[in-house]
Amino acid sequence: MSRLGELEARRRLLLRECEVQRDELGERIGELKASPLSRAAAELLSRGGDGLPLLKPLTWAAALAGLLLLRRPREVLTLLGWARTAVTFGSRAAMALRLIEQLRSRRRERAEP
Numbered sequence: 001m002s003r004l005g006e007l008e009a010r011r012r013l014l015l016r017e018c019e020v021q022r023d024e025l026g027e028r029i030g031e032l033k034a035s036p037l038s039r040a041a042a043e044l045l046s047r048g049g050d051g052l053p054l055l056k057p058l059t060w061a062a063a064l065a066g067l068l069l070l071r072r073p074r075e076v077l078t079l080l081g082w083a084r085t086a087v088t089f090g091s092r093a094a095m096a097l098r099l100i101e102q103l104r105s106r107r108r109e110r111a112e113p
Helices: 003-034 034-048 059-070 075-112
Strands: none
Touching: 003 034
């Protein structure tokens, strides 16, 4: 058999394996869709409105932070320290920018008469 024939046979074999795996995945996804827990979760997440807390990003962030706190408290405390430093730096930078803008506006007011 030539090299081209071997490659074509290998390709057909791989395509058959892909079909088998695709069928298996389809069956597994069908089983997941049929489970009561996934149906309840889909129903909960599909509803819109302001009253649904699961669709709000802040809720997910708080839940993830809670999981991290339970799993790795040392790393979370380090991260919180960095976040606090970043927020402090940002607020001070914003204050400095406001002060600079006020000074510039006063200079413009004096120069315009």
